Amino acid sequence: MPNDTFDHRMAVFGTDDAFVAAALPFLTEGLIATATGEPAPVAIAAPDKLDLLRDTLAADAENVTLIPHTDWYTGSAANAVAQAAGYLTAHAGPGGRIHLLMEPVWNGRAGRSPRETAEWIRYEALANLLFAPFATTVLCAYDTRTAGHAVIAAARRAHPGTGVHEPPARIAAELDAVPLPSPPADAEPLERPDADVVRQRARARGLAVADAELFATAVAEAAASLGPLTGALLWGEGPACVCELRSTRHVTDPLAGFVPPPTAAEPEPGQGLWYARQVCAYVDVRDDVRGATVRLQYA
Known part of the structure; x- marks a missing residue:
């Protein structure tokens, strides 16, 4: 029976044989689903694991899309969201139907x-939450030889069916409960963090021309999504320039800046944070009684 909702699975293994034992039934399930019109299943994994799959699948390997994970996971977690959303749009069947094996x-x-x-x-x-509307089936592959037991224990909480799954908003709130380090004493106040000012100051701090342009645009877009600001600071040396924005507006949605923008011409609230998450290595959001603090670190 075809899956009608997002099916988010997890496989943990510590040997090559165990990886194949987990991956093969999943990809076979995807191959069977092609008979109902689902596109070919996809395996995104380390190159050596893809070689194992080619050998194991034999002739069926021609019917599985194999992608080195270093080609897929090329940036931040927000970049991975964009990559997945774009791939579903371009390649998935109706409703987002496709089988994806994914190894970060x-x-x-x-x-x-x-x-x-x-x-x-x-x-x-x-x-x-992001992919809940899609009938996509994902198997996240965790190799204890690279991921480590602490990472795997945390990941189990993010995957339904593990016995320890917790609501996504609770996990995000726990991560955001960790206080941000205080800005350095020599942080530079910005009277107005528009693109021209940030570009000029970032260049003075050692960011290359193209990087300063991207960073300045990300700061300006984030600032626009926050509304009137109560303060802005800039610090750090290129490429690790940091800009902190403070606003009386709260950012209560844990998905803020993670939802891909619509194709419509009119931007929607939070789209500036989406752009910032695509450009910057880190975008930290913290809410308190006074409003929101958004800290953008370029690299």
């Missing part, structure tokens, strides 16, 4: 620091 690069960007790992766990949790 846990020995690369995703696992390079506790902060980066936390953002990917946020992505895993929010995926349950």
